[in-house]
Amino acid sequence: MALQVIGTGLPLLRYRRDLRPRAVASSSQSSITTREEEKVKLGGSDVKVSKLGVGAWSWGDTTYWNDFQWDDRKLKAAKGAFDTSLDLGINFIDTAEVYGAGISGAINSETLLGRFIKERQQEKGSCEVSIATKFAALPWRFGRGSVLSALKDSLSRLGLSSIDLYQLHWPGIWGNEGYIDGLGDAVEQGLVKAVGVSNYSEKRLRNAYAQLKKRGIPLASNQVNYSLIYRNPEENGVKSACDELGITVIAYSPIAQGVLTGKYTPENPPTGPRGRIYTPELLTKMQPLLKRIKEIGGSYNKTNTQVVLNWLICQGNVIPIPGAKNAEQASEFAGAVGWSLTDTEIEELRSLASEIGSLVGFPVERL
Numbered sequence: 001m002a003l004q005v006i007g008t009g010l011p012l013l014r015y016r017r018d019l020r021p022r023a024v025a026s027s028s029q030s031s032i033t034t035r036e037e038e039k040v041k042l043g044g045s046d047v048k049v050s051k052l053g054v055g056a057w058s059w060g061d062t063t064y065w066n067d068f069q070w071d072d073r074k075l076k077a078a079k080g081a082f083d084t085s086l087d088l089g090i091n092f093i094d095t096a097e098v099y100g101a102g103i104s105g106a107i108n109s110e111t112l113l114g115r116f117i118k119e120r121q122q123e124k125g126s127c128e129v130s131i132a133t134k135f136a137a138l139p140w141r142f143g144r145g146s147v148l149s150a151l152k153d154s155l156s157r158l159g160l161s162s163i164d165l166y167q168l169h170w171p172g173i174w175g176n177e178g179y180i181d182g183l184g185d186a187v188e189q190g191l192v193k194a195v196g197v198s199n200y201s202e203k204r205l206r207n208a209y210a211q212l213k214k215r216g217i218p219l220a221s222n223q224v225n226y227s228l229i230y231r232n233p234e235e236n237g238v239k240s241a242c243d244e245l246g247i248t249v250i251a252y253s254p255i256a257q258g259v260l261t262g263k264y265t266p267e268n269p270p271t272g273p274r275g276r277i278y279t280p281e282l283l284t285k286m287q288p289l290l291k292r293i294k295e296i297g298g299s300y301n302k303t304n305t306q307v308v309l310n311w312l313i314c315q316g317n318v319i320p321i322p323g324a325k326n327a328e329q330a331s332e333f334a335g336a337v338g339w340s341l342t343d344t345e346i347e348e349l350r351s352l353a354s355e356i357g358s359l360v361g362f363p364v365e366r367l
Contacts, residue, residue: 038089040319043248044218045194047164049130051313051337053092053321054085054330055252059109060100075112080327082116086129088334094223094250094321096134096169097154114159131158132165132250134198134223137172137179146175147182151191167196167223171204180211187217196221196250202237209245219247226251226318228260228308228353229286243317254312254320255305259283262290262304282356289352296345302335307349309336314346 039048059078085093099109110133120127133154135147151166166186168179183195197208200222209219222242226233226249233239233249242249255261257270259278264270266280266287290304297307305322312320313336324330341349 040248042165042194042196043220044246045220047130047194047220049092049164049319050090051319052090052309052333053094053132053250053319054081054090054333055321055323056093056095056109056113057099057252058323058325059095059112060107074325077326078112079116079119081324081330082113083120084327084330085324085334086120086127088331090330090334091128092130092132092319092321094132094134094252096136097150097157098134098136098169108157110154110157114157118159130164131160132167132196133158133163134167134169135179135182136169137176139173141172142175143178144182144185147179148185148189148191151182151186155191162191162193164192165194165196165220166192167198167221168200170199171197171201176204176208177211180208184212184215184217188215194218194220196223196248198223198250198252199225200238202241205238205241205247206245209247219245221248221250223250223252223321225253226312226320227254227256228311228349229256229289229356231350231353239315239317249318251312251318251320254322255308259286260290260293260304260308262294285356289349289356292352293349296341296349300339302339303332305332306336307341309333310339310341311346311349313337314341 038051040051041048056078059081082093085091093113095109095113097108097110100107100112113131117127117129117131135150141150147168154166155161155163166183168176168183172179183192186192187195195212195217196219197205200208205219205222212219222238224233224238226239230253233242239249241247257274257278258264259270259274264278264283266283269275269280269283270278293304293307297303300307302310309320309322312318320336322329322333324333
């Protein structure tokens with residue numbers, strides 16, 4: 001979750017492999033599977049997940065998404081997003097204890113996800129899914145015990161005895177060493193297979209990595225705001241530190257909360273809180289970039305969404321987790337894998353994005 005305002009651009013570093021041939025994939029759906037060789041490891045852990053995940057922030061939410069309302073229609077749409085993701089091989093689902101609000105008929109995202117898992121098990125006989133959730137570092141939570149207590153509550157809502165990844169949602173005002181100890185305890189007690197952080201600066205990231213390493217536990221991931229138009233992880237040392245230490249970057253808001261899809265224009269900006277971030281002025285600056293994304297996508301038979309998600313995947317060591325509200329969006333996301341932009345296209349898009357100016361994200365990134 002991040003608030004953004006327009007700022008000034010900064011020089012950028014490149015994170016690319018050697019030039020690869022263009023591979024044209026068909027339609028908006030990709031026939032990906034979750035065979036072991038097509039998964040990627042989360043950092044130095046043994047957990048393997050799909051190369052693309054799905055964020056469940058909007059599931060049940062009435063504070064930022066869904067026009068402040070939740071009803072049966074949106075519930076069915078979210079279930080469709082879940083099922084379609086798994087059907088197309090996207091088996092990595094990210095949620096958090098603070099996603100979803102118990103007002104206006106809404107329910108917690110973890111509770112919904114747990115229901116979806118149970119229903120799929122009943123319908124299909126099994127449910128191959130990797131679940132990640134997050135601990136909220138609230139000011140009144142102290143020490144390692146608070147992490148274990150919150151995790152157990154999350155497991156209860158999910159209806160699971162353990163999960164694949166547990167993350168600290170943001171750095172605490174205090175008590176961060178205790179929180180990291182709590183993550184280690186969760187691994188040793190078998191409640192989680194891997195642990196990570198979110199919105200951590202390079203300094204905090206290195207400290208957390210070192211603290212866990214003393215116990216022989218790898219820091220698997222750092223979940224950060226990262227997209228074609230928000231490249232702060234490249235500029236602040238987080239991306240290079242993750243690459244150096246073998247920590248996976250999980251990219252939230254990878255399509256800039258829908259703005260990079262091309263759906264919005266200066267005449268038709270987003271509504272709600274996003275409208276205060278992605279203003280008509282900003283959308284006007286984005287038009288040359290969006291036009292070029294569409295042109296490149298046309299040469300691959302791909303949508304804007306698939307192009308910008310692929311751009312992130314091509315940076316290496318990055319798992320994007322776009323939020324899927326319905327089956328159609330989940331199907332589109334699946335078409336972002338199984339092919340690759342060329343180096344030339346990647347750098348061209350980076351150059352055009354740099355002309356927009358940089359965006360400032362969640363304030364805790366600077367702690």
